[in-house]
Amino acid sequence: MLNYCSFSIEPLSHAVGGVIRGLDLTQEVDSRVLRDIQNAWFRYLVLVFEGQELTPGQQLNFARQLGRVVQYPMAQGLPNYPEIVPVVKLPHERRNFGGVWHSDTTYLPHPPSGTLLLARELPPSGGDTQFANMYLAYDALSDQTKQVINKLIVIQSSAKPRVAKGRSEKVQIGARAGDTELTAEHPVVRVHPITGKRALYVNPAHSVRFTTMTSIESEQLLNTLFEHQINPAFTGSYRWKKGAMVLWDNRCVQHYPLNDYHGYKRVMHRITIA
Numbered sequence: 224m225l226n227y228c229s230f231s232i233e234p235l236s237h238a239v240g241g242v243i244r245g246l247d248l249t250q251e252v253d254s255r256v257l258r259d260i261q262n263a264w265f266r267y268l269v270l271v272f273e274g275q276e277l278t279p280g281q282q283l284n285f286a287r288q289l290g291r292v293v294q295y296p297m298a299q300g301l302p303n304y305p306e307i308v309p310v311v312k313l314p315h316e317r318r319n320f321g322g323v324w325h326s327d328t329t330y331l332p333h334p335p336s337g338t339l340l341l342a343r344e345l346p347p348s349g350g351d352t353q354f355a356n357m358y359l360a361y362d363a364l365s366d367q368t369k370q371v372i373n374k375l376i377v378i379q380s381s382a383k384p385r386v387a388k389g390r391s392e393k394v395q396i397g398a399r400a401g402d403t404e405l406t407a408e409h410p411v412v413r414v415h416p417i418t419g420k421r422a423l424y425v426n427p428a429h430s431v432r433f434t435t436m437t438s439i440e441s442e443q444l445l446n447t448l449f450e451h452q453i454n455p456a457f458t459g460s461y462r463w464k465k466g467a468m469v470l471w472d473n474r475c476v477q478h479y480p481l482n483d484y485h486g487y488k489r490v491m492h493r494i495t496i497a
């Protein structure tokens with residue numbers, strides 16, 4: 224348990240995440256609380272704010288205190304709140320949104336720093352989200368591998384078959400991107416702009432190939448990294464409560480929503496921050 228001036232935090236696991244209870248986010252938070260939240264975020268990488276049955280407007284106001292809110296290119300938002308995307312799995316559906324380890328929309332030239340997900344409706348059990356700390360994943364690699372990957376650039380794509388298919392079944396495609404492939408090139412090892420630490424930035428949902436390697440060469444190294452980066456030593460898991468709101472840092476964390484609650488509905492409200 225770590226104490227900040229405005230709240231205390233219970234770690235989610237050894238590797239990643241912290242749970243904050245008793246903060247009132249219905250009102251704008253003052254600068255001291257905001258600073259504590261930001262410091263806690265950079266230390267824990269994933270923050271869980273429990274007991275936040277916020278209105279969409281309140282969720283959006285909180286997100287705006289954290290940074291500039293951006294829209295998700297692949298789905299439409301709520302009618303009155305285009306910045307809030309409902310992430311829904313219905314009882315008859317079999318696929319879930321984002322159902323593979325990933326960092327959000329890494330196929331954009333400027334992927335979102337943070338994602339803020341609020342649990343509106345949950346299955347009676349299951350539907351946990353797992354998180355993995357990409358600083359730890361990078362640090363644990365051998366110097367030899369670090370030397371190789373430090374120089375590599377990876378192509379990230381929105382159209383890797385498993386993910387694209389799952390998404391097109393799950394979301395109403397908005398007018399902005401539709402089914403067209405989006406790709407971006409990013410360093411495999413990224414330096415976090417605030418903490419200055421190095422994080423591994425490939426993920427099985429979107430990373431396709433290294434720019435300076437063939438597909439087959441890339442595939443071998445990518446698969447090794449994909450397997451390595453979700454070692455349980457780097458992960459933590461959150462069992463959702465209704466009204467819990469989770470903020471994760473896409474620059475140094477991956478997440479994986481478990482798809483283990485067929486027959487039940489799960490509804491989350493999602494906002495991304497530039």
Ligand code: OGA
Pocket residue numbers: 310320321327338340351352478479480481491493
């Ligand atoms: C997302 C996502 C995780 C979840 O919203 O980006 O991957 O637990 N969702 O629904």
Ligand code: MN
Pocket residue numbers: 321325326327478
């Ligand atoms: Mn996601």
